[in-house]
Amino acid sequence: MAETKPIVLQTEALTKNFGALQVTRSVSLKLPHGCRHALIGPNGAGKTTLINLITGQLKPDSGRIILDGNDITDAPVAARVRKGLTRTFQINTLFPDLTPLEAVTLAVCERQKVTGQFWRGLSAQQEAIDEAYDILEKLKLGDVATRTTRTLAYGRQRLLEIALALATRPKVLLLDEPAAGVPKDESQMLFSVISSLPEDMSILFIEHDMDIVFRFASRIVVLVAGGLLVEDTPDAVRSDERVREVYLGQAHHG
Amino acid sequence: MTDTTFTQATARGWLRSQSRWSPFEIIFWLALLLPFFLFPTYLPLASQIAIAALFALSVDLILGYAGIITLGHAMFFGLGAYCAALLGKAGWGEPISGLLLSGLFAGIIGFIASFIIVRVQHLALLMITLGLGLLTQELANALTWLTGGTDGLRIPRTWPIFNYFRFDLWGYTGYGYTLAVLFICFLLSRRIVNSSFGLALRGVRENIKRMPAIGSAYQSHQQKIYAISAAMAGMAGALLAQTTSTVTLEVLSFNRSADVVVMLILGGTGRLYGAIVGAIIFLIARDQLAGVNPQYWYFWIGLLLMVVVLFMPKGILGFVSRLAGRRD
Amino acid sequence: MSSLIIILFDGFAFGMLLFVLSVGLSVTLGLMNFINLAHGAFGMLGGYVAVTVMRQLGFPFLLALPTAFLAAAIVSVIFERLLFRRLYGATELNQVLFTIGVVFVASAVATYFFGTVQQVLILPEWLRGSVELFGMRFGVYRIFLIVISLIVTGVLVFGLERTRLGAQIRAAVDNQRAAKGLGLDVEKIFGITFALGSGLAGLGGALAVEIVGLDPSFGFHFLVYVLIVVSVGGLGSITGSFVGAALLGIGDVAGKYFWPEIGSFLIYMLMVAILFVRPLGLFGKR
Numbered sequence: 001m002a003e004t005k006p007i008v009l010q011t012e013a014l015t016k017n018f019g020a021l022q023v024t025r026s027v028s029l030k031l032p033h034g035c036r037h038a039l040i041g042p043n044g045a046g047k048t049t050l051i052n053l054i055t056g057q058l059k060p061d062s063g064r065i066i067l068d069g070n071d072i073t074d075a076p077v078a079a080r081v082r083k084g085l086t087r088t089f090q091i092n093t094l095f096p097d098l099t100p101l102e103a104v105t106l107a108v109c110e111r112q113k114v115t116g117q118f119w120r121g122l123s124a125q126q127e128a129i130d131e132a133y134d135i136l137e138k139l140k141l142g143d144v145a146t147r148t149t150r151t152l153a154y155g156r157q158r159l160l161e162i163a164l165a166l167a168t169r170p171k172v173l174l175l176d177e178p179a180a181g182v183p184k185d186e187s188q189m190l191f192s193v194i195s196s197l198p199e200d201m202s203i204l205f206i207e208h209d210m211d212i213v214f215r216f217a218s219r220i221v222v223l224v225a226g227g228l229l230v231e232d233t234p235d236a237v238r239s240d241e242r243v244r245e246v247y248l249g250q251a252h253h254g
Numbered sequence: 255m256t257d258t259t260f261t262q263a264t265a266r267g268w269l270r271s272q273s274r275w276s277p278f279e280i281i282f283w284l285a286l287l288l289p290f291f292l293f294p295t296y297l298p299l300a301s302q303i304a305i306a307a308l309f310a311l312s313v314d315l316i317l318g319y320a321g322i323i324t325l326g327h328a329m330f331f332g333l334g335a336y337c338a339a340l341l342g343k344a345g346w347g348e349p350i351s352g353l354l355l356s357g358l359f360a361g362i363i364g365f366i367a368s369f370i371i372v373r374v375q376h377l378a379l380l381m382i383t384l385g386l387g388l389l390t391q392e393l394a395n396a397l398t399w400l401t402g403g404t405d406g407l408r409i410p411r412t413w414p415i416f417n418y419f420r421f422d423l424w425g426y427t428g429y430g431y432t433l434a435v436l437f438i439c440f441l442l443s444r445r446i447v448n449s450s451f452g453l454a455l456r457g458v459r460e461n462i463k464r465m466p467a468i469g470s471a472y473q474s475h476q477q478k479i480y481a482i483s484a485a486m487a488g489m490a491g492a493l494l495a496q497t498t499s500t501v502t503l504e505v506l507s508f509n510r511s512a513d514v515v516v517m518l519i520l521g522g523t524g525r526l527y528g529a530i531v532g533a534i535i536f537l538i539a540r541d542q543l544a545g546v547n548p549q550y551w552y553f554w555i556g557l558l559l560m561v562v563v564l565f566m567p568k569g570i571l572g573f574v575s576r577l578a579g580r581r582d
Numbered sequence: 583m584s585s586l587i588i589i590l591f592d593g594f595a596f597g598m599l600l601f602v603l604s605v606g607l608s609v610t611l612g613l614m615n616f617i618n619l620a621h622g623a624f625g626m627l628g629g630y631v632a633v634t635v636m637r638q639l640g641f642p643f644l645l646a647l648p649t650a651f652l653a654a655a656i657v658s659v660i661f662e663r664l665l666f667r668r669l670y671g672a673t674e675l676n677q678v679l680f681t682i683g684v685v686f687v688a689s690a691v692a693t694y695f696f697g698t699v700q701q702v703l704i705l706p707e708w709l710r711g712s713v714e715l716f717g718m719r720f721g722v723y724r725i726f727l728i729v730i731s732l733i734v735t736g737v738l739v740f741g742l743e744r745t746r747l748g749a750q751i752r753a754a755v756d757n758q759r760a761a762k763g764l765g766l767d768v769e770k771i772f773g774i775t776f777a778l779g780s781g782l783a784g785l786g787g788a789l790a791v792e793i794v795g796l797d798p799s800f801g802f803h804f805l806v807y808v809l810i811v812v813s814v815g816g817l818g819s820i821t822g823s824f825v826g827a828a829l830l831g832i833g834d835v836a837g838k839y840f841w842p843e844i845g846s847f848l849i850y851m852l853m854v855a856i857l858f859v860r861p862l863g864l865f866g867k868r
Binding site for chain 1 (some may be wrong): 260262264265266268269270273274336445446448450451452453454456457460461463464465466467468469470471472474475479482484555
């Protein structure tokens with residue numbers, strides 16, 4: 001069934017070297033419309049690097065990235081976001097002195113291209129404010145919307161990471177360890193929020209906790225030493241010998 | 255603690271309250287009228303303060319809000335001053351059009367310079383702002399036929415404002431004029447920082463790396479505010495030329511660039527009023543201390559800088575508002 | 583033709599003076615990212631120390647130079663321990679303002695003790711005058727400057743490449759976190775580097791008196807030159823500082839000779855252009 005859905009994001013033979021070290025080896029990946037893919041792999045497999053390449057924080061040495069049929073390999077980060085390709089960061093990358101309401105309103109205003117309007121008061125941007133508040137409310141951040149970001153609890157800040165990304169109305173959302181550093185019970189909560197995101201949004205997330213991965217992912221992409229090892233359904237990945245060997249086995253021992 | 259009735263309307267209301275006028279602000283502006291009545295002999299100094307405050311305000315827009323450090327903003331102050339002076343010398347002494355033209359001129363140069371400014375950060379940014387400032391001064395020094403070189407320019411008395419208020423010897427008109435321009439520019443700045451554009455600038459200051467990831471082509475924001483700031487600095491320079499009827503190379507000097515940053519830091523960055531409070535303290539202190547011995551003025555200002563950086567990182571206003579227990 | 587060679591020679595000698603004044607800042611900036619605008623003030627200190635020990639204590643010139651080095655190094659360590667290290671994590675703006683504050687104070691203190699007059703330093707007989715080579719006259723003191731600077735360069739390069747401390751400094755400049763991970767005491771390394779760098783500035787200040795004079799504005803005046811050398815050369819690069827200083831020295835002397843009106847203008851223009859194309863400087867890596 002899943003094969004019939006149109007492909008939204010595609011990488012073709014994406015390759016990146018850091019000096020002599022090949023951190024991404026010819027990765028070709030397809031994300032269909034509305035997917036919930038997990039990206040897994042042992043430490044140093046190049047998962048974050050792959051996301052950095054797709055979203056433009058890094059430039060690939062070769063290969064192509066195609067979003068909605070358009071080649072975006074050379075597009076700057078902001079342009080990709082405006083085309084609907086957004087990410088979150090493994091380490092909180094927020095605006096410490098802004099409130100969540102201000103930060104998300106900012107992201108909405110950027111999407112609506114009204115941030116150049118220096119002559120119009122912010123409170124006149126009603127739609128943007130309402131939308132920002134709705135996003136915060138949906139992510140259970142409504143009650144802290146007007147508190148300074150730096151004073152928020154860590155788990156709340158992780159949610160704000162996602163809220164900022166949602167404000168850009170992504171077609172494709174790449175989540176780099178959204179639950180990094182969050183206690184297990186809270187991370188379940190976080191992922192239930194993620195799984196309730198609109199169905200037409202294509203999501204790829206990096207996660208280390210296998211319980212969560214098997215519970216929330218419809219397909220799993222396994223990256224090893226920068227190369228694509230397997231891309232299949234959770235059941236198939238679970239029973240795959242190679243995955244067991246290089247990844248699950250290792251995880252079980254260590 | 256958690257407000258259970260928090261809704262969209264509360265969110266809107268909270269954002270609106272962020273830009274509302276407080277009684278303190280109204281009292282502050284009314285107090286700036288006091289020199290007319292209480293210290294008429296100090297009106298020329300009061301004009302100098304208003305001009306410096308406007309200049310510091312322009313620097314606050316880029317430094318305090320958009321995170322662009324500058325050590326060469328006197329470049330735009332000086333360009334505005336020379337523009338106004340040359341207009342005056344050419345026989346056009348109408349103050350308001352002269353002011354606007356000077357601001358426009360500095361703003362255009364600022365916009366051109368901004369293409370360089372937004373490309374660099376850190377030490378390179380410091381050096382490029384410093385370098386642009388120094389080279390403008392050198393250029394003005396070399397173009398003696400235009401700028402009068404080290405002798406400077408003397409300009410005919412500026413025409414009356416609205417063809418009615420003459421620039422008098424005691425400085426009533428001068429202070430009224432500079433204060434009015436300061437107030438209008440302040441209103442404009444206040445509008446800017448309370449707009450969605452101002453929010454984007456704060457985003458740039460808070461976390462420039464995150465801006466692209468929320469889809470922001472932030473360089474265009476920085477360029478826009480840099481040009482606006484340059485125009486405002488140019489108007490401050492024009493005010494100086496118009497009210498004192500002289501311009502010397504000092505308007506372009508590194509000292510002026512450094513002094514304005516010092517004023518801003520003293521008052522506190524990113525809060526608009528810091529610029530004005532800093533200018534008041536700096537210039538009154540200089541007026542008092544320099545009378546004793548000009549050599550040691552810099553000793554005190556240097557010491558003050560060190561103390562402020564170490565103990566009052568948010569400036570005097572930040573310090574006071576922390577004492578008063580108010581939210582920053 | 584011969585005047586061109588003399589200009590190149592004078593410019594190079596001036597550049598070498600700038601190199602001694604600035605190389606310390608380049609290394610400390612590369613190491614700690616601490617923008618120390620008071621570096622020139624340590625140069626000024628060296629200058630005043632040299633003048634004073636020669637005049638009051640009758641030190642010979644060759645002894646006054648190491649004294650200037652030592653004095654600047656010792657005073658800088660006191661400043662580093664007491665004040666500067668509080669600012670390593672601070673914003674660039676705060677570092678800039680604090681160290682400018684130090685320059686202001688230093689300048690006022692110098693005025694208090696020495697007044698605003700230009701200080702004179704009496705050179706020994708053998709450093710005065712000039713020698714004739716191929717029909718051109720070269721200033722002896724400038725030859726001396728070049729020799730001293732080349733010795734300094736040699737010692738620095740040897741020290742960085744061949745000694746244990748040098749290896750540690752290079753490791754810390756390249757990657758501070760990794761260096762800490764390897765168990766290096768980065769703070770101590772930085773303290774020593776800072777002292778050596780400021781000492782060199784002091785030496786440079788003493789050497790500069792004969793060429794450019796010495797008054798309380800020295801710290802400011804040379805700040806701009808020093809910063810140009812550091813930023814154009816690239817942080818943490820001795821080669822960069824050397825090339826940057828030589829270029830600036832020759833450019834400055836040549837510019838003022840051929841186009842006295844706009845010589846400085848051209849220098850600033852060139853600096854802005856170089857930094858625009860290469861924001862990290864000619865030899866900068868990060």
